[in-house]
Amino acid sequence: MRWILLLCLGLSLPALADLDYALKPRLIAADTWLLEGSTDNFAKANGGNIVNTAFIVTEAGVVVIDTGPSRRYGEALRQAIAQVTPRPVIQVLITHHHPDHALGNQAFKDVPIGALADTTRLLHEQGDSLAENLYRMVGDWMRGTEVVLPTQALQPGVLSVGQHDLRLLALTGHTGADLAILDQRTGVLFTGDLVFYQRALTTPHSPGLAAWQADLDTLQALPWNLIVPGHGPVAADAQPFAQMRDYLGWLDQLLRDGAANGSDMAELIRSPIPERFAAINLSRYELTRSVSHLYPRYERAQMQRLDTRY
Amino acid sequence: MNWRLSCILACWLPLAAHAVEVDPVPSVMWAFYHKQLLADAPFVFDARVKLLAPPFAEDARQVPLEIDARAFKGHVVRILAWAELNPLPKIVDFQPKEGVLPWLALRIRIEQATPLRAAVLTDDGIWHVGSALIDAAGGGCTAPSVVRSQPGWEEHLGEVLGGRYPRGEFSRVRVQVAHPMDNGLVSGIPEFFINHGQLRGQDDQVLAELELFPAVSENPNLAFDIEAPGPTRLVLRDNSGNEFDAAIP
Numbered sequence A: 001m002r003w004i005l006l007l008c009l010g011l012s013l014p015a016l017a018d019l020d021y022a023l024k025p026r027l028i029a030a031d032t033w034l035l036e037g038s039t040d041n042f043a044k045a046n047g048g049n050i051v052n053t054a055f056i057v058t059e060a061g062v063v064v065i066d067t068g069p070s071r072r073y074g075e076a077l078r079q080a081i082a083q084v085t086p087r088p089v090i091q092v093l094i095t096h097h098h099p100d101h102a103l104g105n106q107a108f109k110d111v112p113i114g115a116l117a118d119t120t121r122l123l124h125e126q127g128d129s130l131a132e133n134l135y136r137m138v139g140d141w142m143r144g145t146e147v148v149l150p151t152q153a154l155q156p157g158v159l160s161v162g163q164h165d166l167r168l169l170a171l172t173g174h175t176g177a178d179l180a181i182l183d184q185r186t187g188v189l190f191t192g193d194l195v196f197y198q199r200a201l202t203t204p205h206s207p208g209l210a211a212w213q214a215d216l217d218t219l220q221a222l223p224w225n226l227i228v229p230g231h232g233p234v235a236a237d238a239q240p241f242a243q244m245r246d247y248l249g250w251l252d253q254l255l256r257d258g259a260a261n262g263s264d265m266a267e268l269i270r271s272p273i274p275e276r277f278a279a280i281n282l283s284r285y286e287l288t289r290s291v292s293h294l295y296p297r298y299e300r301a302q303m304q305r306l307d308t309r310y
Numbered sequence B: 001m002n003w004r005l006s007c008i009l010a011c012w013l014p015l016a017a018h019a020v021e022v023d024p025v026p027s028v029m030w031a032f033y034h035k036q037l038l039a040d041a042p043f044v045f046d047a048r049v050k051l052l053a054p055p056f057a058e059d060a061r062q063v064p065l066e067i068d069a070r071a072f073k074g075h076v077v078r079i080l081a082w083a084e085l086n087p088l089p090k091i092v093d094f095q096p097k098e099g100v101l102p103w104l105a106l107r108i109r110i111e112q113a114t115p116l117r118a119a120v121l122t123d124d125g126i127w128h129v130g131s132a133l134i135d136a137a138g139g140g141c142t143a144p145s146v147v148r149s150q151p152g153w154e155e156h157l158g159e160v161l162g163g164r165y166p167r168g169e170f171s172r173v174r175v176q177v178a179h180p181m182d183n184g185l186v187s188g189i190p191e192f193f194i195n196h197g198q199l200r201g202q203d204d205q206v207l208a209e210l211e212l213f214p215a216v217s218e219n220p221n222l223a224f225d226i227e228a229p230g231p232t233r234l235v236l237r238d239n240s241g242n243e244f245d246a247a248i249p
């Protein structure tokens, strides 16, 4: 039995060494670097690199925004930063508790990791099961990954690092605790997962679509000139906001109409997706998930008490 | 192949287009369930029995399932559904009478990726079997109860939310019943679930009989399509003898 195990280990080691995220930082604004992930779903082929992470090289040191899906990603991100600048990483900001944004924290244990207090609470409550689920989907890439909680509770307001004044916003639409960051020096707006672009948004922890729409209003009103969404390409125009509003509005109406017509969940999941969302990756998959997350609230809101025994 | 079935396949050609002998889903359990639940009775795999579920379970404790046997309207005696790889496979035994369409929607728990089946017994004695495959991360049957984690849940036991939704020729009746549907697989909690239901129309005439099994999710969600005029009554009983009654105007 033991030799079989050894054989397996021997066979899997070279494969493990091939698991390279090949992160290529791209300069998107002054001092500002993006690591753009794919708009696909978590898969063994991409190691969970479906997310955008970024870093800002300030005079005082480097600020990292989100650490990626795994320990291996976090380490690769750190190496990628070192390729660009000799300055030390001095601050990590986590936009929200989802595993693709926060499971690279292990590589930044020596740095203050800041997040909203509720993000840390959610990561504490759900981190292990979220990580387990990611293991199931991306496999070996996750090896050695453990949840590391943020060490610093962020308050909304301005955080100054070097010459960069970072305006921190505490919002709620995607997970109940969503940090958005506007770099007031460059006008780059890091939206976290409050904005998905060309990739269907995800709703497993959303407090509701109305809150999300309100957050989009708040974000769009900021003096930004470049949007870095949590997933999908950066944009210098308001197109990501328009797409988000359109999709959220459609989803809300679909669920509302479904509840009013007495549609069952299985029927709603098969609803046609409008042609105008054809370019949005994974919309059928995420609709299936969103109906499961959100529809029970819509159903209950319009049902009547019918029991006669009480 | 059973002689009677061969005869039907030979004589009734249109059937051949829908009914196949080859199992449409990969399964090692079909023969077992055919014997266990259908007593080896004649059957066909039949695409006209639509078993509609998402391709994967986003929440393995609340998987939506729609069983549509309207292609056999007027000839359906019984509809049996199960999840082959569940520790407790049986889901529902539904017997729609005159005035209720052979259609049903509900939510179930699954423990792992599994073939799902809905077997529809028609009045000629043949089971028409609809199939689907669903993927799942798993654990839906052994997850701790959400209902029981809510303080004071006992006070809400048997509360029914729902409504009637006109659909032209018929009306959709939906209900959601507050009940933990304990399946006995979560440690320390014995089986406690709604096991029987009856839909009644005017003059208390029975419109459908319903047997539920613990694969049905907590706070069961049920939907029926009813041609008979309202009001409709739903009478439910659990395995502890509690009775719940709902009136759908």
Ligand SMILES: [Zn+2]
Pocket (backbone or CB within 6 Å): A096, A098, A174, A193, A202, A230
């Ligand atoms: Zn997210």
